[in-house]
Amino acid sequence: MQRSHNRAVPGTGHVVVIGGGIAGLAAAHRLLGAGLRVTLLEATERLGGKLMTGEIAGTQVDLGAESVLARRPEAVALARDVGLGDRLQPPATAAASVWTRDALRPMPKGHVMGVPGDPAALGELLSPEGLARIAQERDLTPTPVGDDVAVGAYVADRLGREVVDRLVEPLLGGVYAGDAYRISMRAAVPQLFEAAREGGSLLDGVRRIQERAAARQQTGPVFQGIDGGIGTLPGAVADAVRAAGGEILTATPVLGLTRTAEGWDIRTEGRVIAVDGIVLAAPAWSASTLLAAESPVASAELAGVEYASMALVTMAFRRSDVATTTALEGRSGFLVPPVDGRTIKASTFSSHKWNWVADAAPDLFVLRTSVGRYGEEDHIHREDHELVDVSLSDLAEATGLAAKPVDTEVTRWTGGLPQYPVGHLSRVARIRDEVAKLPALRVCGAVYDGVGIPACIASAHRAADEIAAELGGGFGEEIIATSTLVTGTRSEAGQ
Incomplete structure (x- = not known):
């Protein structure tokens, strides 16, 4: 098995980031800014995690997260740092409803x-x-x-x-x-x-x-999207990482971590990489497996984190076919209380909510529904056409929509969202306390400080700053204090 020796002089140490979601990418970007050498390893062939774009009827749309909380600075700042500042866009309307007791209510x-x-x-x-x-x-x-x-x-x-x-x-x-x-x-x-x-x-x-x-006196929009989709953010960050000299390897699962006298050995298929530090930006179940030998207590805590699965059903209609559906007008979408016994839990009217979607497809009306909550895994295993049919049935009852879509796309996010039950922050504190006992290893991501994109980025910055300080990188105590403060100020919607 090939072994790569990549030790560097103090201040320019080599850090591997495990996980290519937005947290891992943000950590890599931050570490490079501290003057460290960075390699990012992603197990799948795609970067971005729950941020992803795709096509519906030839139009690019988000098939994952579609907006960021703009009242927190991290996501907006990162978008600007990687050249997307002029594409940030607030919702065209935020007039959402609640579909409950058989009516759409403001x-x-x-x-x-x-x-x-x-x-x-x-x-x-x-x-x-x-x-x-x-x-x-x-x-x-x-x-x-x-x-x-x-x-x-x-x-x-x-x-x-x-x-x-x-x-x-x-x-x-x-x-x-x-x-x-x-x-x-x-x-x-x-x-x-x-x-x-x-x-x-x-x-x-x-x-x-x-x-x-x-x-x-906070001003400006509460939420923002990106022209072309929030799913374009990971690619822009990845481009910035590569431009700064970082290495990104996809389809490269990490099989094990081992402490050495000088740092860490990271085992992938056919290769062992010797590095100085690690940022573990993987889901809880993956992080648990990788930490089992070196930190069994943290591993056990991570193994106890539960996840919810969901599916997004994106549909495109001819705009002329929905022109008479007045219940769609002026709304960005609606939420659905579980107590009402419906299948969908929400719908977003993308062509109303985002000007960039409407401009890209003026003859289409694009919307999406979400299906699945914690404990409702059965919906995820239904056929695509079943999820489309049940979404259309609920939409018809909620809005009177009778049109048939010209295109549909079902995206499943299995194990997509970590759950935050009572005592979750105590669990996170125990995980971090145990991980801190290991040299130059930190964890970050949606498990720890909030599931929203800004919270994931803040978590990544905290991990990167602490690693940089330990390895003698360009960030010092002032940056770490700032990162910890920002991470600790969650805002509404759990972000």
């Missing part, structure tokens, strides 16, 4: 992940009984949260299950494909957790959150 404003500051905003979503239950909240005794608590359980205790079932659940489900009654409030909605720890009325706590946000 998404209320003034809430934190579905928890209202003003109950009157929920009037169309809730029944009179649900609104009456919210009115009792200030008379309730405090609900303890301890070290952590499930979002759904806490909000239901304070405001009633209807708020959770009709709004919190579909919003959290859109981010995590999870179950609000299992998802950690401390991990997924940290500002709400802090408000709960302050005690008193939850409604008043939400108002305090909103007042603090207003005091920060």
